[in-house]
Amino acid sequence: MLFNSPHFIFLYLPFVFITYFLLNAWTATQRYSKPWLVVCSLFFYGWWNPAYLPLILLSILANYIVGRYLISHKSRPALLAGIVFNLGLLGYFKYLDFILSNVNSLFSANLPLMNIALPLAISFYTFQQISYIIDCYNGKVKEQSLINYSLFVTFFPQLVAGPIVHHRQMMPQFLQPAHHQINYENISLGIYIFSIGLFKKVILADQFSTTVASGMGVLDSITFFDAWIVALSYTFQLYFDFSGYSDMAVGLGLLFNIRIPINFNSPYKATNLQEVMSRWHITLTRFLYDYVYIPVNRKLSRSAFMTKTLRLKTEWITSLSLVLLFLISGIWHGAGWNFIIWGLLIGIGIIVYRLWRKTNIRLPKAIAWGITFAYVNVILVFFKVSSVNEALTFIKAMFGVNGAILPERLFSFLQPLEQLGIVFGPSDVPGKDKALIYIVLGFILILGFKNTSEKAATFKPTLITAIFIVLIFLYAVMDMNKMSEFLYFNF
Amino acid sequence: MYKKWALTVIGAIVFLLVCSATVSYIVDPYGIYPVTRKSFNEHKIGNRDPYLVKTYNSRDYQPETIVLGTSRAMRLDPPLIEQITGESTYNLGLSASNSYIQFSHVESLLKRKNNLKTIIIGLDFETFDIEYKTHVNFAEKRVASPFYYFQDIASTLLTKKSLLDSYYVLYDNVKNRDKYTKSSTLDDGSFNAEIKLRSEVSVNDLKRIAIQYEVSLNSIEYIKKIQDLCNEQDIQLYLYISPIHAIILETFWQMDQWPVYEDWKRQLVSIAPIWDFSGYHDISMSSLNHDTYYDDLSHFSKETGNLMVYRMLGSEDYAPPWFGVQITPDNIEEHLQKLRESRSQWDYRDTDMQELIQDY
Numbered sequence: 001m002l003f004n005s006p007h008f009i010f011l012y013l014p015f016v017f018i019t020y021f022l023l024n025a026w027t028a029t030q031r032y033s034k035p036w037l038v039v040c041s042l043f044f045y046g047w048w049n050p051a052y053l054p055l056i057l058l059s060i061l062a063n064y065i066v067g068r069y070l071i072s073h074k075s076r077p078a079l080l081a082g083i084v085f086n087l088g089l090l091g092y093f094k095y096l097d098f099i100l101s102n103v104n105s106l107f108s109a110n111l112p113l114m115n116i117a118l119p120l121a122i123s124f125y126t127f128q129q130i131s132y133i134i135d136c137y138n139g140k141v142k143e144q145s146l147i148n149y150s151l152f153v154t155f156f157p158q159l160v161a162g163p164i165v166h167h168r169q170m171m172p173q174f175l176q177p178a179h180h181q182i183n184y185e186n187i188s189l190g191i192y193i194f195s196i197g198l199f200k201k202v203i204l205a206d207q208f209s210t211t212v213a214s215g216m217g218v219l220d221s222i223t224f225f226d227a228w229i230v231a232l233s234y235t236f237q238l239y240f241d242f243s244g245y246s247d248m249a250v251g252l253g254l255l256f257n258i259r260i261p262i263n264f265n266s267p268y269k270a271t272n273l274q275e276v277m278s279r280w281h282i283t284l285t286r287f288l289y290d291y292v293y294i295p296v297n298r299k300l301s302r303s304a305f306m307t308k309t310l311r312l313k314t315e316w317i318t319s320l321s322l323v324l325l326f327l328i329s330g331i332w333h334g335a336g337w338n339f340i341i342w343g344l345l346i347g348i349g350i351i352v353y354r355l356w357r358k359t360n361i362r363l364p365k366a367i368a369w370g371i372t373f374a375y376v377n378v379i380l381v382f383f384k385v386s387s388v389n390e391a392l393t394f395i396k397a398m399f400g401v402n403g404a405i406l407p408e409r410l411f412s413f414l415q416p417l418e419q420l421g422i423v424f425g426p427s428d429v430p431g432k433d434k435a436l437i438y439i440v441l442g443f444i445l446i447l448g449f450k451n452t453s454e455k456a457a458t459f460k461p462t463l464i465t466a467i468f469i470v471l472i473f474l475y476a477v478m479d480m481n482k483m484s485e486f487l488y489f490n491f
Numbered sequence: 492m493y494k495k496w497a498l499t500v501i502g503a504i505v506f507l508l509v510c511s512a513t514v515s516y517i518v519d520p521y522g523i524y525p526v527t528r529k530s531f532n533e534h535k536i537g538n539r540d541p542y543l544v545k546t547y548n549s550r551d552y553q554p555e556t557i558v559l560g561t562s563r564a565m566r567l568d569p570p571l572i573e574q575i576t577g578e579s580t581y582n583l584g585l586s587a588s589n590s591y592i593q594f595s596h597v598e599s600l601l602k603r604k605n606n607l608k609t610i611i612i613g614l615d616f617e618t619f620d621i622e623y624k625t626h627v628n629f630a631e632k633r634v635a636s637p638f639y640y641f642q643d644i645a646s647t648l649l650t651k652k653s654l655l656d657s658y659y660v661l662y663d664n665v666k667n668r669d670k671y672t673k674s675s676t677l678d679d680g681s682f683n684a685e686i687k688l689r690s691e692v693s694v695n696d697l698k699r700i701a702i703q704y705e706v707s708l709n710s711i712e713y714i715k716k717i718q719d720l721c722n723e724q725d726i727q728l729y730l731y732i733s734p735i736h737a738i739i740l741e742t743f744w745q746m747d748q749w750p751v752y753e754d755w756k757r758q759l760v761s762i763a764p765i766w767d768f769s770g771y772h773d774i775s776m777s778s779l780n781h782d783t784y785y786d787d788l789s790h791f792s793k794e795t796g797n798l799m800v801y802r803m804l805g806s807e808d809y810a811p812p813w814f815g816v817q818i819t820p821d822n823i824e825e826h827l828q829k830l831r832e833s834r835s836q837w838d839y840r841d842t843d844m845q846e847l848i849q850d851y
Contacts, residue, residue, distance in 0.1 A: 006645030184493040191500055461496030470503045477504075478511070478654070481646040 001047040003248045004201050004480055016040045016156075017255055024180040034147050034174065037256070041154040045120065052119040056154070059089060063129040064149045070136035071143060082133040090126045093119055098335035121160045123332055125153050127287055132167050134291060141167065148174050157252035161245055163263040163283040170258070179257035188461050190254030195473040196452050197247025200240040202476040204442070208237035211435040212384070218428035219390050224404035226429040227397035231377045233435055234384050236442035239268060242281070247452045266451040268376070271368040272357075273349040276376060277326070284332070288325050297321040319354070323347035333383070338391055342382040349375055407432070512648040520656035521647050522678075523547040523639075534664055534672035536656045542628035543643060545583050545680055549596070554581035555606045559593040560613025562586040562682070563733045563789070566796035567611065569679040575804045578608055582680030587626045589618045590713035595634045597717050601724055603637065610721060611729040611803070614714070614765070616743075616755055621707040682786075684793045704751045706758065715762050729803050730759065734768035734791050734814075737775040737837055744834065753827050760823045766803050767826065768815045771833040774798075 001008045016037070023033035046053045066082035069075065097113045104111055132152075135141050144152075144167075152170045153159075173179055215222060215230030222230065246263035253260035267280035277285055300317045323344065330343020363371070378395060385391040396402065404422045406414060411424040418424070429435075450458075459465065516524055521544055522535040549557060555578035558567045564584035572580040583596055593612060600607060617623065633640035647653050659671035675686045714730070721728040743752050759765050769775065774795055777784045784795045801809040818826050 005642075006649065007641055010645065010649075011641065184497050188493045188497045188500075191497060461493050466496055466500050466503070469500055470507070473500075473504055474507055475651075477508075478649060478651040481650040481652055 001044050003245065003252070004198060004476075006477075006480060007047075009477060009480075012040075012044065013252070013255075020256065021182050028177070028180070030180055033180065034151055037156075038147060038150045038154055041151070041156040041159055044156040045154065045159055048120050049117075055089070055093075055119050055122075056125060059086070059125060059129065060150055060153050063133055063153075064146055067133050067136040067141065067149070068143070070133060071139075071141060074137060074139070076137075079133060079137040083130060086126045086130050086133075090122060092116070093122055095331075095335045124162050124164055125159070127164055127284075127332070128153060128166075131287060131291055135167065144171060155253070155258065157249040157256075157258075158260055161242075161249075162281075163246055163249060163261050164287050165260060165283065166287075169261060173258050181257075183257050186254045186257050189456055189459055190251045191473075192251070192459055192465065192469055193254065193452055193456050194248050194251025195469045195476070196455070197244040197249075197251060198476040199472040200244030200247065202479050204438070204445075205237050205241035205244055207438050208233040208240065208435075208442070211429065211431065211438075212237055214429045214431070216385075219385065219394055221402070221428060222394065222397045223402045223427060224397060224400045225406060226427050226432070227394060227402075228377075229432055229435050229439065230429060231381060231394075231398060232439050232442070235268075235377050235380055236439065236446075238380065238383070239264070239446070240442075243452070250452075262453045264451065265453065266446065268373060268446045269369075270372060271365055272353045272372055273346065273375060274353055276372060277346060277350065284329065285325075288329055288332075292328055293321050293325045296324055315354075319351045322350055326350070334386075336386050337388050338382045338386050341388065341391075342379055345379040345382065349379070508649055511654050515648045515653040515657050518657035518660055520653060520660040523643070523647060525551060532660050532664055534660065534669065535674070536660055537669070537672050537674040539656075539674070540628050541585055541676055542626065542630070543633070543647075544676075545585060546596070546633055547639070547643075548678075548680065549581050549583050549600065550603065552579070552581050553604070553606050554579045556580040556609040556611065557596075557600070557607065558582040558584055558611045558613070558680070559588075559596065560584045560733075561588055561615050561618060563615060563735075563791060564611075564613030565676070565680070565682040566786075566791055566793045567613070567800055568681055568793055568796055571797055571800050572611075572804065575800065575806055576609065579606070580679070584613065584680065584682075585626070585629075587618070588629070589623055589625060590614075590710045590717075591625055592629050594713040594717050595629075595631065597720055599634045601720055607724070607726055609727045609729070610717070611731070612714075612717065614730060614732050614759060615735075616704070616732075616752055619704075619706050619710040619755055620702070621705040623707070623710075682790075682793065684786075687786075703746065704748050704755075706751060706755045711758050711762070714759065718763050728763060729766065730763055731766035731799060731803060731815075732756065732759075732769050734770075734772075734775050734795060734799070736779065736785055736788055736791075737771050738779075738788060740769065740771065740775065740834075741837060749831075756818070756827065757823060760818050760820055764817050764819045766799070766815050767818050768799055768802075770830045771836050772813055773811070774814060776837065 001012060003009075020033050020036055023036055024030060026032070042053060042056075045056060062085055063082065066078060066085070069078055070082070093116055097116060100111045100113055103109055132141065132149075148171055151174055152165070152167055155165075155170070158165050211233040212230060215226065215233070218226075243264040250260045250262060261283055263282050265279040265282065267276045270276040270279055297317060300320060301314070324347075326343045326347035327340065328343070329346070330339040330341070333339045333342070378398060381391045381394050381398070382388070385394060405427045406417070406422055406424050408424045408426070411418075414422075414424075517527055518532050519527060520532075520536040521539045523544060554569075556569075556572055556576060558564050558569070558572070558580065562584060565582055565586075567582060567584070569580035569582050572578070585592060597610060630640060630642070633643055656671075662668075663670055663672040673686070675683050677683050718728055720726075743749050756765070756767065774784045774791075779785055779788060784792055786792050798810045798814055801807065802815040816822075816826055
């Protein structure tokens with residue numbers, strides 16, 4: 001079920017919400033309300049394809065048992081078995097065909113591909129549970145009931161596409177008695193944040209998606225201006241789509257008095273790549289930082305690379321760990337070379353930035369922002385286009401290799417540009433005027449306004465905010481005749 | 492304070508949505524809610540999704556005869572069928588529909604209260620290709636749903652589009668105009684012959700037709716399932732192959748697809764007798780520049796549809812004797828042989844192509 005669907009907004013959400021608090025009012029112990037939320041969350045998950053339900057149930061049960069065992073026995077083999085189980089599931093469903101096709105290419109083999117459908121949210125719930133069992137092993141987790149654990153994994157606002165929540169953030173909230181009662185402050189804030197997220201997704205992201213779809217249809221022949229319009233549209237689409245989804249998740253959590261961590265903090269305002277990544281998909285980066293970067297960094301510092309014969313500077317170890325972090329981030333996003341390249345380009349970009357920082361040369365803020373944003377646009381091509389060759393063709397077009405076409409009506413104003421080889425005529429990407437208006441709007445929104453979490457921090461229940469929310473909610477909800485999935489449902 | 496804010500916002504949203512839904516329900520721009528169908532809002536919005544409208548209208552009308560098939564089948568005229576058979580008729584032809592969609596509708600109609608006695612299905616070779624996709628507007632849940640599908644309720648009552656379309660319907664009906672309400676589909680589901688869709692034919696059109704076909708066994712199986720349902724429920728089933736223009740037949744020849752086309756007919760005939768209106772004859776080889784027999788390259792006209800109805804339903808005096816042959820496993824090979832031979836007539840009719848396509 002999609003957050004941006006009438007089924008969810010008009011049927012599922014009111015029914016689940018009202019019943020949850022009725023059950024809470026009925027018994028103070030949450031004896032029925034928590035199982036109710038778990039069942040409803042599983043229903044929400046199974047709405048796409050009930051065939052995936054056994055897999056998530058198996059994953060929950062297996063991790064719960066392993067976690068319980070690790071709490072009482074600090075067993076390294078049990079931890080490894082748990083991690084192998086989780087990565088095995090993820091590897092089988094997400095990466096097996098990618099591995100097989102590469103083996104086929106490398107060794108001219110003919111291994112049949114499995115054509116396995118990717119179960120929804122498997123990347124998200126796998127990572128959440130790996131962190132849980134690691135923390136069980138490290139003695140950071142107290143005994144939990146199966147219902148609490150199941151709710152931590154399946155809680156519907158964050159189940160399908162994050163934010164990736166940590167048990168330390170979520171589980172204590174499920175236990176607090178104050179969270180079992182209706183809290184109008186949280187409900188107000190929840191409605192406020194959800195409405196902004198819905199607007200971002202339905203009105204902004206889906207509009208950008210039409211330009212992106214047109215551009216993807218003419219990848220081979222796209223020219224300079226069109227390529228940039230498509231690239232910028234995708235950059236904005238991805239942000240408004242995923243941050244819109246994350247806003248909706250945070251807002252929905254608040255309706256149930258659960259605070260879900262924010263996932264975005266104006267990444268496109270950043271003036272260097274490291275800052276972009278610390279503001280983008282924050283919960284994934286934090287997970288990888290805690291469970292990949294720090295252990296790898298520690299390992300490298302203490303072992304092989306610090307022997308007398310091969311002593312690496314701390315800076316190089318950090319760089320290596322960073323590249324590894326973003327390489328894994330790329331692999332997490334999808335089974336394809338394009339994602340691997342995307343991850344590497346982020347890692348390399350951050351290392352270049354760190355080297356540049358050492359020179360103590362300060363660029364003007366606008367130039368630093370421009371370089372960063374342009375780089376983000378270029379590397380996102382690999383995020384969007386699965387074929388590496390096609391992605392390179394597109395990037396070449398962004399650098400003007402395929403020439404440039406401007407609309408004929410601009411000929412009288414820009415005729416001198418013809419000397420530079422710019423052609424005036426029709427191009428393959430329709431609706432560019434509208435796309436340009438939306439791109440300008442996108443820039444104004446991301447650079448000129450506070451982000452959702454900043455707005456939420458200063459939220460006041462005034463008449464103005466009420467009118468604002470009623471208007472944007474209605475505008476978005478009455479535009480939902482064309483439902484579209486969220487981009488991060490594919491990961 | 493927060494309580495007041497939250498309740499005000501929720502109350503305002505619910506109130507405004509209810510107002511919007513009430514307007515859209517009463518005006519009913521798509522003609523799917525039966526409250527005020529023939530009054531101030533008689534003429535519905537012209538540009539409406541036939542997959543949505545026809546699903547609900549076919550249930551509502553409870554016809555005794557339905558016509559299924561693609562937009563070509565929409566040229567079969569329900570009043571003429573009613574005149575010949577005495578059975579109320581609805582044309583459930585849907586643009587670019589395949590046999591799966593047709594089966595879903597038959598299955599759905601038979602599961603609910605119905606008066607069905609006769610089903611007429613137009614068979615189009617292109618829709619049996621293995622690569623042919625089910626139309627994006629087809630919603631399995633809508634057809635299977637015993638009531639209104641919730642997504643349809645939301646999209647027809649709770650959207651800006653439905654509100655705007657309600658305004659357009661009121662505007663046209665009050666002003667007695669058809670600016671927004673002129674539709675290519677009549678209330679009986681058939682094609683509105685007053686709409687002229689004729690467009691220039693180009694070599695590119697022919698290139699689109701000229702593909703390598705492979706008949707999907709699933710598509711054939713759905714026809715078999717329809718026949719099984721008809722047998723179980725004692726419903727008369729008429730299957731026919733459309734009289735596509737000889738120019739299209741010729742692309743099959745030129746692309747070496749004729750054997751596939753013949754095999755498709757053989758497979759269909761193994762299920763039930765088929766009326767075959769295709770072939771090289773005076774109708775299929777008529778000039779597209781005269782709109783008697785064809786609306787455009789892809790669609791025969793309602794006049795041609797009438798001749799087909801006369802032929803299939805027993806008023807044979809009104810149809811030329813060479814138009815339409817009922818093929819069975821016994822006569823299929825002889826029939827196919829005749830069609831192959833009849834192609835020789837095409838040579839001197841080839842001028843049709845030159846007349847249509849300058850760069851031919």
